[in-house]
Amino acid sequence: MASKHLHKAKKNKNDEFYTQLSDIEKELKHYKHHFKDKVVYCNCDDPRVSSFFHYFSYNFERLGLKKLISSCYQNQNMDLFSQHNVEQAIYLEYEGDKNGNRVPDVEEIGLNYFNGDGDFRSKESIELLKQSDIVVTNPPFSLFAEYFNQLIEHKKQFLIIGSLNAMKHSEVYPYFQSNQIWFGATMFNGGATYFIGSPDLYDPEKMSNPKNAYIEDGKLFWRVNGVRWFTNLEHNKRHEELILYAKYNPEDYPKYDNYDAIEVSKVVKIPKDYSGVMGVPISFLDKYNPNQFEIIGLSMKAGFGLQSHKFYDSYKEIRQNGTFTGSSGKKTNGNPMLVGKPKKGNYYIDEFGNCAHAKYDRLFIVNKSLQ
Numbered sequence: 001m002a003s004k005h006l007h008k009a010k011k012n013k014n015d016e017f018y019t020q021l022s023d024i025e026k027e028l029k030h031y032k033h034h035f036k037d038k039v040v041y042c043n044c045d046d047p048r049v050s051s052f053f054h055y056f057s058y059n060f061e062r063l064g065l066k067k068l069i070s071s072c073y074q075n076q077n078m079d080l081f082s083q084h085n086v087e088q089a090i091y092l093e094y095e096g097d098k099n100g101n102r103v104p105d106v107e108e109i110g111l112n113y114f115n116g117d118g119d120f121r122s123k124e125s126i127e128l129l130k131q132s133d134i135v136v137t138n139p140p141f142s143l144f145a146e147y148f149n150q151l152i153e154h155k156k157q158f159l160i161i162g163s164l165n166a167m168k169h170s171e172v173y174p175y176f177q178s179n180q181i182w183f184g185a186t187m188f189n190g191g192a193t194y195f196i197g198s199p200d201l202y203d204p205e206k207m208s209n210p211k212n213a214y215i216e217d218g219k220l221f222w223r224v225n226g227v228r229w230f231t232n233l234e235h236n237k238r239h240e241e242l243i244l245y246a247k248y249n250p251e252d253y254p255k256y257d258n259y260d261a262i263e264v265s266k267v268v269k270i271p272k273d274y275s276g277v278m279g280v281p282i283s284f285l286d287k288y289n290p291n292q293f294e295i296i297g298l299s300m301k302a303g304f305g306l307q308s309h310k311f312y313d314s315y316k317e318i319r320q321n322g323t324f325t326g327s328s329g330k331k332t333n334g335n336p337m338l339v340g341k342p343k344k345g346n347y348y349i350d351e352f353g354n355c356a357h358a359k360y361d362r363l364f365i366v367n368k369s370l371q
């Protein structure tokens with residue numbers, strides 16, 4: 001039994017990290033006007049430990065909220081960190097300060113029991129979702145796509161935390177391309193932040209860099225890179241124009257071997273005078289202003305928008321030292337490919353000695369003002 005629990009804790013370990021109040025405050029500053037008379041639901045938030053619940057309950061009057069609901073998954077214990085050892089869960093409802101002290105007191109907060117485990121996909125939780133206007137939380141990373149889909153299906157406004165790479169998910173990306181969702185106003189600290197967890201979750205294998213994790217005051221602080229806010233709430237930052245300095249030339253901006261686009265290796269290098277399709281790193285979304293650029297695709301195995309027109313089945317993967325890895329070039333189909341050998345890393349070669357190497361996933365964009 002004990003080992004079963006250990007196994008479960010290990011498996012879902014990344015889902016058990018909590019968001020710091022300072023990160024929430026930094027982002028929420030940009031949305032104050034959205035919350036007036038709204039019901040906010042934090043549906044992956046044990047209200048006793050969640051900084052989301054803390055933020056909204058303490059800022060209830062300032063934001064002009066109508067109601068705050070916060071629910072917790074499978075756990076009734078008052079432990080600081082969810083242990084998932086009780087199959088019944090609770091949700092709290094708060095409708096603002098009644099006694100004039102501007103603080104959410106225990107007697108002002110309605111405590112309710114779910115019949116089930118409080119899973120965000122459960123009927124009971126969905127009932128609360130239906131009553132709400134805006135969902136704000138950091139959901140379990142491992143269930144991000146499913147979580148996201150549920151919000152879309154119920155046509156909710158939301159501000160949620162996810163990994164940068166979740167943007168590439170086939171069920172998420174199309175909403176970026178069609179400007180129905182976007183990244184938040186802040187990107188933590190350059191896309192990285194410390195989440196807080198139980199010290200039991202410390203795993204030196206995963207946190208090989210000692211700077212990535214430390215224990216303080218009985219809490220584990222774990223630095224996670226590539227984190228973003230995903231939202232469909234309007235904010236001003238996404239309308240700031242990206243100032244472009246670089247000028248196009250064919251040497252610095254080679255055409256891909258398999259996509260009708262040029263390679264732009266960094267967002268700061270986007271040329272101001274190129275009217276065709278450009279492949280840019282996915283972190284471009286941090287700077288994306290829909291009035292300035294249009295997103296027309298994403299390079300992926302499946303391909304979104306722009307399709308790869310060349311496949312590498314007849315190529316073989318080769319190391320820098322000239323030895324073959326044993327993998328076929330099929331492996332790289334869909335990646336944005338440049339002709340030639342790279343300075344570092346493996347590449348692909350065919351029987352005639354033609355070489356090509358893969359770049360990271362790219363978003364394909366065009367500059368609207370040059371169309």
Ligand SMILES: C[S@@+](CC[C@H](N)C(=O)[O-])C[C@H]1O[C@@H](n2cnc3c(N)ncnc32)[C@H](O)[C@@H]1O
Binds near residue numbers: 017052072118121
């Ligand atoms: C990444 S943590 C974030 C917790 C909290 N939202 C915060 O930001 O501090 C994700 C939370 O979702 C809970 N969780 C995991 N699976 C869930 C599910 N199926 N339904 C609802 N909550 C779930 C976890 O127990 C955990 O508390």
